[in-house]
Amino acid sequence: MDDSSQIIIPPSFTALYVPPGKTRPTETHAHIAQRYELCEDMATMLSGTAAEQQFKTGCDTTELLQSMAATLAAPSGMLQPNEAHWVVCRLAELLHWDMPPAGISD
Numbered sequence: 688m689d690d691s692s693q694i695i696i697p698p699s700f701t702a703l704y705v706p707p708g709k710t711r712p713t714e715t716h717a718h719i720a721q722r723y724e725l726c727e728d729m730a731t732m733l734s735g736t737a738a739e740q741q742f743k744t745g746c747d748t749t750e751l752l753q754s755m756a757a758t759l760a761a762p763s764g765m766l767q768p769n770e771a772h773w774v775v776c777r778l779a780e781l782l783h784w785d786m787p788p789a790g791i792s793d
Contacts, residue, residue: 696723699776703769726770729759730777738782748784756787 700723704712712719733755741751752775758764760771772787779786 694720694723696720700726700773703767703773722770726766726774727777729766730774730781733774733778734781737778748779748782749787752779752784752787 696719701712701719704714704719706713714722737751737755740746741748755778756768756771756775759766759774760768764771766774772789775787778784
């Protein structure tokens with residue numbers, strides 16, 4: 688069995704690849720699985736850094752997430768803006784913070 692077939696991709700991530708008004712993703716399952724693994728790993732990796740930064744600075748979690756989304760979605764980065772937003776939403780979920788508003792990485 689192919690390893691990628693064992694990955695459970697949440698619908699919220701698959702939705703990143705479904706254009707408005709369409710029902711099917713524009714990318715292959717393998718591509719979406721690869722991007723999902725990258726984004727999930729990024730959220731998990733950043734959770735400790737984000738929690739530490741918030742504790743040290745006392746900054747608002749929304750501002751912190753907005754800053755992280757902007758950095759992740761920078762042209763030199765490896766994530767598309769919609770993926771960066773998904774990562775910070777997942778990060779908020781992992782840290783039990785309020786969800787960032789839509790368009791946070793714009």
